Amino acid sequence: MATAAKKDYLKGLVPYRIKRYWAYIAATVVALVLPWIKVGDNHFFLLNFDHKQLHFMFVRFDMQELYIMPFLLMLLFLGIFALTAFAGRAWCGWACPQTIFRVLYRDFLETKLLGIRKNIKNKQKEPDWSKTENKVKEGIAILIWSALALVAAADFMWYFVPPEDFFKYLQNPAEHTVMIGFVLGVAAFLVADVVFIKESFCVYICPYSRVQSVLFDEDTLMAVYDPIRGGKIYEGHGEEKHKIVNKQKDVLAQNPDNECTACESCVRVCPTHIDIRKGLQLECINCLECVDACTTVMGNLGKPSLVQWSSERETEKHAGKTKYFRPKILGYAGVLTVVLAMMFVMGSKKENMLLNVNKDTRLYKVYKDGTVENSYLGLFQNTDTKAHKYYFSVDNPNIEIVQPREPFKIAARNKRKKVIVLRAKKPLVQGAKEDTSVPVTINAYAVDDKKKISIFRKIVFLYPSDKNKAAKMKK
Ligand code: SF4
Numbered sequence: 342m343a344t345a346a347k348k349d350y351l352k353g354l355v356p357y358r359i360k361r362y363w364a365y366i367a368a369t370v371v372a373l374v375l376p377w378i379k380v381g382d383n384h385f386f387l388l389n390f391d392h393k394q395l396h397f398m399f400v401r402f403d404m405q406e407l408y409i410m411p412f413l414l415m416l417l418f419l420g421i422f423a424l425t426a427f428a429g430r431a432w433c434g435w436a437c438p439q440t441i442f443r444v445l446y447r448d449f450l451e452t453k454l455l456g457i458r459k460n461i462k463n464k465q466k467e468p469d470w471s472k473t474e475n476k477v478k479e480g481i482a483i484l485i486w487s488a489l490a491l492v493a494a495a496d497f498m499w500y501f502v503p504p505e506d507f508f509k510y511l512q513n514p515a516e517h518t519v520m521i522g523f524v525l526g527v528a529a530f531l532v533a534d535v536v537f538i539k540e541s542f543c544v545y546i547c548p549y550s551r552v553q554s555v556l557f558d559e560d561t562l563m564a565v566y567d568p569i570r571g572g573k574i575y576e577g578h579g580e581e582k583h584k585i586v587n588k589q590k591d592v593l594a595q596n597p598d599n600e601c602t603a604c605e606s607c608v609r610v611c612p613t614h615i616d617i618r619k620g621l622q623l624e625c626i627n628c629l630e631c632v633d634a635c636t637t638v639m640g641n642l643g644k645p646s647l648v649q650w651s652s653e654r655e656t657e658k659h660a661g662k663t664k665y666f667r668p669k670i671l672g673y674a675g676v677l678t679v680v681l682a683m684m685f686v687m688g689s690k691k692e693n694m695l696l697n698v699n700k701d702t703r704l705y706k707v708y709k710d711g712t713v714e715n716s717y718l719g720l721f722q723n724t725d726t727k728a729h730k731y732y733f734s735v736d737n738p739n740i741e742i743v744q745p746r747e748p749f750k751i752a753a754r755n756k757r758k759k760v761i762v763l764r765a766k767k768p769l770v771q772g773a774k775e776d777t778s779v780p781v782t783i784n785a786y787a788v789d790d791k792k793k794i795s796i797f798r799k800i801v802f803l804y805p806s807d808k809n810k811a812a813k814m815k816k
């Protein structure tokens with residue numbers, strides 16, 4: 342009977358650990374490959390301080406066009422809140438570089454490759470450091486990880502300095518000491534973090550662990566121990582919680598039907614050194630190693646695991662099925678959809694030219710014949726991939742363009758400063774006691790493609806009062 346049931350629970354079982362490895366491989370491949378993929382000259386994501394550009398979804402935005410940045414930040418934060426409310430620290434266990442690096446270092450390098458640690462199922466037992474052999478092997482592990490950390494640091498950098506520039510800059514290190522220093526600094530931090538700080542980073546340093554608990558509710562998915570089936574292992578509340586049983590006989594003494602064998606497989610395997618039977622803890626990164634451990638122990642006894650990837654409602658309180666589509670989650674999904682839609686709308690309004698027009702310091706110039714001129718400094722920027730000829734018009738028929746007289750060429754992704762002089766051919770205001778700001782709209786466009794490249798900017802033309810105009814005309 343037990344053998345048949347055991348087959349049921351363990352047959353075809355793919356541990357969460359293996360699924361996590363696949364998630365790690367996918368995340369690593371995406372992180373490494375993404376900076377190399379280009380559509381036209383644009384990357385999927387690149388925040389390039391060098392050229393003052395943001396590339397997002399293969400669209401290039403100049404610094405003046407960073408109106409999608411607030412939406413990106415909103416998506417990031419709301420996305421983290423939504424994911425945490427839905428699935429706890431799933432990011433930490435399944436995709437965070439810190440966890441991936443620790444698994445690579447501790448479980449692959451230290452345990453599988455070099456045998457410094459005996460078993461990936463016991464993460465509590467430290468290697469025997471009195472053995473010289475282990476010290477030498479640890480040195481080898483650090484060297485291998487240092488090389489990998491350099492690759493990881495370079496990969497991180499490629500989201501700020503694209504690979505095509507990065508390798509060019511490496512050939513001339515004396516001129517790019519900041520970039521090289523940054524990569525070396527990140528690599529050094531990764532070595533210190535992964536080799537010495539370890540999971541203390543997740544527990545004490547990472548701010549995410551501090552905020553996550555306020556986002557949880559009783560339907561949040563996480564590793565949960567079933568105290569009703571397994572038996573009570575801890576008593577008390579919060580910090581006061583203390584262990585009341587250590588052996589199976591103590592568990593059975595509470596109730597002969599209690600199922601926890603007190604084998605502590607779930608405790609030994611935990612990378613953050615906690616006991617999931619104590620309930621929800623900030624340190625839990627949702628890696629589900631304890632679920633795998635108990636699934637094997639209980640599966641061999643022909644029973645379902647006592648630690649499940651589930652919710653407090655379903656597994657701890659036995660108060661019904663987990664509510665996946667609850668108001669909080671639907672609210673997050675709604676807000677995220679709106680922000681995403683707004684971001685696409687804003688992104689689609691990307692202009693193929695930019696223009697800044699600033700009035701010069703002189704108010705106006707008045708000629709003896711009564712004509713009035715205003716001067717401005719215009720910064721025209723061609724954000725398109727090919728060169729264009731640019732010119733502009735003004736919406737007031739009584740104002741003419743004195744300078745520049747002709748359309749002018751700007752190379753692809755280049756900018757040009759132009760002095761703009763506008764002249765009022767006829768009086769714009771009469772009988773005014775004060776100088777008057779007359780609103781004017783400039784329509785700048787590419788002469789060769791006005792349909793696609795055409796933008797409007799509002800400026801003011803300062804027209805003198807009658808008294809000021811008369812005074813200047815006399816000079
Ligand atoms: S209790 Fe430990 S092993 Fe279990 S999911 Fe949390 S961090 Fe992982």
Ligand code: SF4
Pocket residue numbers: 566571600601602603604605606607608618634635638639647648
């Ligand atoms: S692995 Fe399961 S049976 Fe063993 S101590 Fe943990 S909860 Fe109890």
